[in-house]
Amino acid sequence: MLNEQPYWNPVIETLSREKLRSLQLKKFKAIFKWAYENSRFHRSLYDEAGIKPEDIRSLADVRHVPKVEKSMMQRIQRKDPFPYGDALCVPLEDVTEYRQTSGTTGQPVYQPDTWQDWEWWSECWAYILWAQGYRPSDRVFLPFGYNIFVAFWAAHYAAEKLGCEVIPGGVLDTQARILKIQELKATALMATPTYILGMAATANNKMGIEPASLGITKITCAGEPGASIPSTKKRMEAAWNAKVYDHAGATEIGAWSYECTAQPLGTHVNEAFFLVEIEDIDTGDIIEEPGRRGKMIITALDRIAQPCVRFDSKDVIEWDSGSCDCGRTFRIIKGGVVGRADDITKVKGVLLAPSAIEEVVRSIEGLGDEFEVIVDKLGDVDRIKLKVELAPGFEDKAKEIEPRLKDQLRLKTNLGYRIEIYDYGSLPRYDVKAKRFKDLRDKH
Amino acid sequence: MSTNLDVNAVDKKIQSIRQIASELKEIGRECPALDRNLVRLSASIKMLELNFSDVASLDA
Numbered sequence: 001m002l003n004e005q006p007y008w009n010p011v012i013e014t015l016s017r018e019k020l021r022s023l024q025l026k027k028f029k030a031i032f033k034w035a036y037e038n039s040r041f042h043r044s045l046y047d048e049a050g051i052k053p054e055d056i057r058s059l060a061d062v063r064h065v066p067k068v069e070k071s072m073m074q075r076i077q078r079k080d081p082f083p084y085g086d087a088l089c090v091p092l093e094d095v096t097e098y099r100q101t102s103g104t105t106g107q108p109v110y111q112p113d114t115w116q117d118w119e120w121w122s123e124c125w126a127y128i129l130w131a132q133g134y135r136p137s138d139r140v141f142l143p144f145g146y147n148i149f150v151a152f153w154a155a156h157y158a159a160e161k162l163g164c165e166v167i168p169g170g171v172l173d174t175q176a177r178i179l180k181i182q183e184l185k186a187t188a189l190m191a192t193p194t195y196i197l198g199m200a201a202t203a204n205n206k207m208g209i210e211p212a213s214l215g216i217t218k219i220t221c222a223g224e225p226g227a228s229i230p231s232t233k234k235r236m237e238a239a240w241n242a243k244v245y246d247h248a249g250a251t252e253i254g255a256w257s258y259e260c261t262a263q264p265l266g267t268h269v270n271e272a273f274f275l276v277e278i279e280d281i282d283t284g285d286i287i288e289e290p291g292r293r294g295k296m297i298i299t300a301l302d303r304i305a306q307p308c309v310r311f312d313s314k315d316v317i318e319w320d321s322g323s324c325d326c327g328r329t330f331r332i333i334k335g336g337v338v339g340r341a342d343d344i345t346k347v348k349g350v351l352l353a354p355s356a357i358e359e360v361v362r363s364i365e366g367l368g369d370e371f372e373v374i375v376d377k378l379g380d381v382d383r384i385k386l387k388v389e390l391a392p393g394f395e396d397k398a399k400e401i402e403p404r405l406k407d408q409l410r411l412k413t414n415l416g417y418r419i420e421i422y423d424y425g426s427l428p429r430y431d432v433k434a435k436r437f438k439d440l441r442d443k444h
Numbered sequence: 445m446s447t448n449l450d451v452n453a454v455d456k457k458i459q460s461i462r463q464i465a466s467e468l469k470e471i472g473r474e475c476p477a478l479d480r481n482l483v484r485l486s487a488s489i490k491m492l493e494l495n496f497s498d499v500a501s502l503d504a
């Protein structure tokens with residue numbers, strides 16, 4: 001009976017929209033008050049803006065609360081209570097977990113959690129995994145470096161909470177991981193899209209093992225948009241003969257969004273645990289309606305050690321207009337996280353998201369999974385170069401593939417490209433997260 | 445499949461566990477095995493509250 005229940009929590013996941021909004025308001029008031037009363041950083045931010053907990057009477061009032069940016073956290077940290085500084089809301093001795101952000105820009109942000117916060121992290125992940133069909137009979141293999149980055153740590157604890165058997169696949173190299181999956185007959189896997197495709201290539205090309213034969217039935221992705229890019233999802237599903245599901249989360253936020261087994265071409269926001277707002281990048285207005293992209297401002301409604309209140313995540317998202325066949329009342333963001341506001345750049349005056357190029361490259365039969373985009377300037381004119389590889393077996397098809405690629409790129413991104421086609425294996429490979437987009441324009 | 449769970453009845457039971465855990469925490473201050481395990485128990489109770497009590501309180 002339990003295993004047939006499609007929802008981790010049928011009470012919350014089918015709550016009426018009206019009640020969900022009431023729950024969000026009630027929780028926002030509580031976490032705002034908590035941050036105001038316990039964090040010197042938050043109190044001075046809010047005092048400066050002239051806003052107090054009692055000023056929040058409706059969800060419309062929430063947008064008057066100042067946003068918190070990563071750079072603000074970077075500035076207040078490495079001070080007492082060391083290393084977290086003034087945003088820490090609990091005694092240092094109550095902190096049981098340390099993680100840090102993995103971004104490449106500047107000082108990492110240190111993230112403290114109490115044991116309750118850590119339970120909350122795995123509770124968020126329990127919603128995700130149950131919605132993606134994980135059940136106690138699953139044997140889950142986690143091929144990630146168990147270290148200072150949160151990555152799939154909370155997924156590990158959540159899978160245990162569900163009753164799954166969890167195999168920690170840290171430290172092992174890719175081939176050893178594939179052999180372990182084979183030996184133990186693992187049924188589920190979690191990794192970045194780059195690593196899922198890389199593992200499949202290693203199994204196929206270096207080990208003579210067909211990944212589709214390994215018995216993996218579901219894969220949960222994170223860290224990159226790939227699992228919500230239809231052509232990349234299709235490649236992963238075909239390689240592993242498994243269902244591939246997306247999820248979104250971040251060190252400073254938590255695991256806030258997930259795809260369900262209905263695969264609605266988007267991810268549900270866990271609106272009982274998070275308040276997501278979408279802000280117009282140019283005007284700063286809050287976008288309520290579907291179909292308009294903006295950047296996400298998010299509040300984790302129950303995280304206490306270092307609160308996440310109206311955090312400017314820079315993730316670019318948009319609301320979907322439809323409901324989902326799964327019956328959840330949590331809203332869907334269309335196509336998951338499309339990219340980062342920092343990555344979406346203007347080339348020749350046209351807005352370009354690297355994920356749009358990925359969608360085209362991976363939709364063309366005969367091209368390998370890897371590619372590289374280089375934007376530079378010749379005089380005052382932007383130029384964009386795309387390097388791709390021919391997949392094994394398509395070595396003599398470059399002349400046929402190139403015009404198709406150019407047409408699709410023009411159609412999907414409104415830009416012209418200089419295409420360079422290479423033999424399979426020529427472009428750089430990435431282990432975890434890929435860096436396929438290079439903007440060299442500032443260097444001229 | 446939805447649910448016939450009576451959220452208010454579930455909340456009542458959760459609150460009685462919360463009460464007992466608080467009493468135990470009070471008497472266990474000098475005993476690590478009691479105090480530290482109750483921190484964990486308390487976090488688990490909190491998860492039950494997030495899942496059920498918070499919804500029950502919407503009707504209150």
Ligand SMILES: [Zn+2]
Binds near residue numbers: 259260
């Ligand atoms: Zn759904």
